[in-house]
Amino acid sequence: xxxxxxxEVWTLAEQFDGKLKAVSYExxxxxxxxxxxxxxxxxxxxxxxxxxxxxxxALIRQGADRVYVVQSPxxxxxxxxxxGRILENLIKEYRPSVLLAAATxxxxxxxxxxxxxxxxxxxADCTELDIEEGTxxxxxxxxxxxxxxxxxxxTPDHRPQMATVRPKSxxxxxxxxxxxxxxxxxxxxxxLVDARTQVRGYRHEDSDTLGLDEADIxxxxxxxxxxxxxxxxIRSLAGRLDAAVGASRDAVDRxxxxxxxxxxxxxxxxxxxxxxxIGISGAIQHLAGIKTSExxxxxxxxxxxxxxxxxxxxxxxxxxxxxxxxxxxxxEKRRVKHG
Amino acid sequence: xxxxxxxxxxxxxSNVKMDPETGTVIRKGIETVVNPLDLYALxxxxxxxxxxxxxVTVISMGPPQATRALKEAVAMGCDAAALLSDRRVGGSDTCxxxxxxxxxxxxxxxxxxxxxxxxxxxxxxxxxxxxIASWLDVPAVTYVSKIEEIEDGRVLMERLVEEGYQxxxxxxxxxxxxxxxxxxxxxxxxxxxxRSMELNIPVYSADDIALDPKYIGLKGSPTKVVRIDTPKVxxxxxxxxxxxxxxxxxxxxEFIDLIEKKGLLQ
Numbered sequence: 104x105x106x107x108x109x110x111e112v113w114t115l116a117e118q119f120d121g122k123l124k125a126v127s128y129e130x131x132x133x134x135x136x137x138x139x140x141x142x143x144x145x146x147x148x149x150x151x152x153x154x155x156x157x158x159x160x161a162l163i164r165q166g167a168d169r170v171y172v173v174q175s176p177x178x179x180x181x182x183x184x185x186x187g188r189i190l191e192n193l194i195k196e197y198r199p200s201v202l203l204a205a206a207t208x209x210x211x212x213x214x215x216x217x218x219x220x221x222x223x224x225x226x227a228d229c230t231e232l233d234i235e236e237g238t239x240x241x242x243x244x245x246x247x248x249x250x251x252x253x254x255x256x257x258t259p260d261h262r263p264q265m266a267t268v269r270p271k272s273x274x275x276x277x278x279x280x281x282x283x284x285x286x287x288x289x290x291x292x293x294x295l296v297d298a299r300t301q302v303r304g305y306r307h308e309d310s311d312t313l314g315l316d317e318a319d320i321x322x323x324x325x326x327x328x329x330x331x332x333x334x335x336x337i338r339s340l341a342g343r344l345d346a347a348v349g350a351s352r353d354a355v356d357r358x359x360x361x362x363x364x365x366x367x368x369x370x371x372x373x374x375x376x377x378x379x380x381i382g383i384s385g386a387i388q389h390l391a392g393i394k395t396s397e398x399x400x401x402x403x404x405x406x407x408x409x410x411x412x413x414x415x416x417x418x419x420x421x422x423x424x425x426x427x428x429x430x431x432x433x434x435e436k437r438r439v440k441h442g
Numbered sequence: 443x444x445x446x447x448x449x450x451x452x453x454x455x456s457n458v459k460m461d462p463e464t465g466t467v468i469r470k471g472i473e474t475v476v477n478p479l480d481l482y483a484l485x486x487x488x489x490x491x492x493x494x495x496x497x498v499t500v501i502s503m504g505p506p507q508a509t510r511a512l513k514e515a516v517a518m519g520c521d522a523a524a525l526l527s528d529r530r531v532g533g534s535d536t537c538x539x540x541x542x543x544x545x546x547x548x549x550x551x552x553x554x555x556x557x558x559x560x561x562x563x564x565x566x567x568x569x570x571x572x573x574i575a576s577w578l579d580v581p582a583v584t585y586v587s588k589i590e591e592i593e594d595g596r597v598l599m600e601r602l603v604e605e606g607y608q609x610x611x612x613x614x615x616x617x618x619x620x621x622x623x624x625x626x627x628x629x630x631x632x633x634x635x636x637r638s639m640e641l642n643i644p645v646y647s648a649d650d651i652a653l654d655p656k657y658i659g660l661k662g663s664p665t666k667v668v669r670i671d672t673p674k675v676x677x678x679x680x681x682x683x684x685x686x687x688x689x690x691x692x693x694x695x696e697f698i699d700l701i702e703k704k705g706l707l708q
Contacts (some may be wrong), residue, residue, distance in 0.1 A: 183582045208603040212584040215569035219576035222537055227567035253671045263665040270580035300581045314604045319706050346708050362623040368563050369622045370460030376704050382540055418693045420684025428694040
């Protein structure tokens with residue numbers, strides 16, 4: 104192995120059905136700034152199947168100096184044990200200094216599994232990453248205790264320094280067609296395939312399944328909507344804004360929305376650019392799931408709703424009047440735009 | 443079917459208060475509860491036992507008072523419980539914690555399925571479950587929303603992932619982390635409560651379960667906390683009253699402006 108390939112910053116790309124997920128590019132923008140500060144190179148690591156050369160080159164255009172790729176039909180779906188063995192072997196061979204992954208269902212499973220195998224430290228759900236002056240250690244900042252505190256953590260004596268980062272918490276770098284880099288194709292060592300776990304397939308339930316983790320805008324409804332039919336107001340506004348549909352625990356428990364939409368302590372944590380809470384009072388359990396949103400909007404007729412206090416924009420009014428008005432205005436805008 | 447459920451005692455979430463001076467959580471006088479997400483793991487375990495027989499053993503790591511959380515699990519119907527309590531494991535990060543719990547699991551006996559909550563509501567990392575699986579070298583299946591059946595030594599499940607529900611199976615022994623959807627937790631029964639009061643819960647020390655000092659406690663934790671900050675809660679928000687036609691229109695305009703400014707208007 105060439106010496107310059109050691110102490111790199113690595114980011115873990117993700118694919119589904121042969122398509123790279125957006126988080127792969129988001130991580131590269133995080134990794135790029137760390138690698139530049141450290142004066143090292145940035146490598147995107149992909150384990151999967153069916154990702155085209157063109158897409159691999161896109162990783163280079165969007166920040167990577169190298170791409171290490173292990174592809175095989177056996178790696179079509181993420182299986183923790185198999186991916187874990189491959190990643191562990193890559194780490195032991197190439198000795199990166201930093202390894203970042205997205206805080207997705209894959210990243211949050213693979214990273215802790217792999218960190219123990221090394222063993223090394225891992226920090227979950229980081230919102231900020233920086234390099235410590237002098238030591239070059241990775242400073243990893245994450246919200247804890249329901250977003251009430253921010254803890255800054257480092258892994259001084261173990262390598263790689265591993266962290267997961269929430270999807271959508273950074274923007275991908277613009278593609279730069281002049282960037283050049285190496286794509287290193289590493290053949291799958293079949294002995295690493297662990298056959299104990301088998302993926303059988305997928306089942307899709309709702310039509311409005313745009314991922315809460317990936318959406319720029321989340322529109323969420325709560326008890327203030329009063330009944331199941333009214334939840335359609337949330338779906339229709341979300342559809343208009345290309346937003347994901349969220350729900351408070353109350354709304355899910357009443358059957359107005361299914362569990363995958365639940366935001367909060369016992370549901371998902373979201374960090375969209377805009378979170379819109381409609382008829383949501385703002386129980387602390389719900390707030391824990393939205394605190395890292397860039398902008399928070401609350402629409403609620405109750406002036407004392409806790410969510411209003413946290414919101415950047417609090418609209419004290421009846422959602423059944425305000426939302427139709429928003430939609431009417433959006434229609435108007437669209438008509439103007441399209442003549 | 444022998445099932446082990448690692449649980450955590452956490453501060454009751456609605457009561458968490460921060461010390462504005464030190465930026466740390468005020469632990470004094472705070473009510474503690476069983477991590478709410480562990481209740482789903484307990485319920486899923488009890489249901490598996492009802493279908494397949496066997497035992498459910500609940501374990502935890504923490505101060506001696508964590509026995510209370512274990513008793514609650516016994517009151518729900520768990521058969522046995524054990525606590526790891528030792529100052530030397532204090533300050534463990536997720537790597538060290540998962541090591542200690544893996545050793546506990548080996549100590550309490552033969553296991554088929556280990557069921558964990560998705561994450562603890564205080565630390566919020568979701569790392570300890572997969573970490574335990576890694577130390578034990580058993581498959582880790584996370585975010586399980588439904589345990590369908592167990593046949594021929596395999597567990598058939600669905601897990602909630604970004605693409606929808608993934609149908610997956612794995613072989614026993616394995617570790618599973620579950621989400622809320624898996625089952626609605628039962629309440630403790632009177633009979634269970636009486637049993638939990640009478641049950642003697644063994645408390646192990648680090649030596650009892652042969653923990654290697656180099657992997658436990660603050661010293662054995664690869665991650666170190668550098669500092670704790672309390673983020674400012676005030677976001678400098680604007681409040682608009684939308685009571686009549688004019689103010690409703692103004693509110694709608696402001697909302698659309700906000701989205702437009704972020705470049706998110708389609």
